[in-house]
Amino acid sequence: MRIFFGLETDSDTRRALADWRDRYGIAAGRAVPAANFHITLAFIGEVDNRRLDTLCRAVDALEPGPHGGAGKILLDQVGYWPKPGIYWAGPSQPAPELAALARKLQHVGGMVGARLEKRPFAPHVTLYRGCTEPPPAPAVLPAITLAYAHFTLFESQLGRQGASYQALEHWQLEP
Template sequence: MRLFFGLDPLAGDKRAIDSWRQRVATADGRPVPPANFHLTLAFLGEVDERHLEALCDTVDDLALPGTGELRLDRVGYWPRPGILWIGPAAPQPALESLAGDLGRAGQAVGARRERRRFVPHLTLYRGCRVPPPAPAEPPDLPFRFRGVTLFESRRGRDGIRYEPVAAWEGGGFSQR
């Protein structure tokens, strides 16, 4: 199973982000479907399904957020691999700490260690070959979420889908 922990924005926020993108954020890459909008906390990569229960049990013991809100007010572009993204401009020490905790939970069951520095972001476009122009209207979008979700990345005929595997809404409670 190809897994990652992330924050799943509320449906209304996904619509607002997509509307802003369609109005002002153009790029030559592939737009990420709004259903796939998320903020990755820890990418685990391939995890044997036999380790899923142990992974969830480890996360049950972590102090996780319940509901929360971020402001997506910064645009970024990574030339390799051609990603246009938005994220919070302000430092997010609580998210950085949470990302580290979740990454270590993954390592405890054999998941790979993420070597890149954590940058909270939501991907808008993938595969951009040239740097996109700066948006005419800077983002100032809410990103509200309820807890942490463990997603499985599944490739199908219609592209990649992110399916929730488990969710924690704070207090160590998981829905599997």
């Protein structure tokens, strides 16, 4: 199975992001279904059941304090990465607590063979994939708050309609 750690978006946040995208964030690409909106913390990749169990036990063993607590971020900017063709929404302000959590989870992922990410952590929600050209600047920037109280281990499942993400496990963050 192909897995990653991420922050889920609640239904209000998904609806607000989809509404903003459909009104102001038009791009020449495939719109990501709102059900797939999330912020990836650490991509792990392909694992078997044995390595999945090892990974979950290692996350269970993390001390509550080192990976920060519950919080929120303001998704108030958009960006475009040309090589993967991704148009995204994310925070303009750094999110050091999420970056610390992402590093911890990536380190734990490395224990089961995940490739360590060399790029700095850039929290974002992918709005479009397969963009063939840079999207025009939106008339109105998003201003959507994403609150989080836990992080999730997701399985990415490929189907006829593209990828869908199934939550496998959740870990609460301290208030």
